Amino acid sequence: MKRSEIGKAQERAAAMLRSSGIALTEHEIAHIEVAGFGLGELDIQGLELITYVNTDRYCAKELVLFPRQTCPEHIHPPIGNDPGKMETFRCRSGKVFLYVEGAAPTSIQAIVPPASEPYYTVFHEIELLPGEQYTIEPGIKHWFQAGDVGAIVSEFSSTSRDEYDIFTDPRIERMPTVMEDE
């Protein structure tokens, strides 16, 4: 991703957080993580994150999703003695559609990212409105998409080791490469 694109996404995420009444320090705003997953279509498949704390015992983040932006399907595998990341998503504003393994409805409310259909395989739907939350057990495939106005989601979890996440889409690189603008 180009540095200018990252900066633009950071500003957009910061504005959404601000209008939801979520206070951040200047340092946090300047370090909002923009994950494009190496797919080159940030507004469709991407995620903006602020990691508040990540210790060897617990982790807390704020996730920002632009309207209809999707975090692609993945699992958190076991690592050593860790059975894999367990995480609770709590919707703070907007609406989020979360998909996990299990019985699927005949049609879902999210729009699977075009040309990426083969990499979305679980469709048990959980709709989260502000104040609603859901806990994802370790080793469960999941993906999520914001509704039409975007979403802010608090993530409470065991220790986060994003670099070990396994994505269904083999093209995905979780850790970003930043390219300077020409």
Next chain:
Amino acid sequence: MKRSEIGKAQERAAAMLRSSGIALTEHEIAHIEVAGFGLGELDIQGLELITYVNTDRYCAKELVLFPRQTCPEHIHPPIGNDPGKMETFRCRSGKVFLYVEGAAPTSIQAIVPPASEPYYTVFHEIELLPGEQYTIEPGIKHWFQAGDVGAIVSEFSSTSRDEYDIFTDPRIERMPTVMEDE
């Protein structure tokens, strides 16, 4: 504490959360925990809590403090293989004065609850404004007080086992006794 007093504190806490833009479900509002610590002076020494999630791996809560309300000094001791609760306090609105072990200033900004002075022994001061946070290591004595407009604080932590907390004040009972109104 009387059930009527609990109900009043729940309503007051819910109103503060609402005006800070923090969404709760009806069930959460009805189950706000009101901790008076058995001291009979809730507005001076007390705390209101919503536990979002508490698993064997992590915990997340929202803490509400009325203006100048104080959570009394305590530690989280080791329990079995657990080295003791580690917790991160993140101020969401208002202002909070947090005190931990360490160098103390000549005067502090909080008002130690009158007649309870012997039970406040650590005075290293951390002032948290919205967006600011601090992580308390296990086994460190701490207490905290809201500023003049109260405070809302997100607590991210390892597993919470409040019933094992050790308070400096031997009069304190962490787990409340509810008395029906006469």
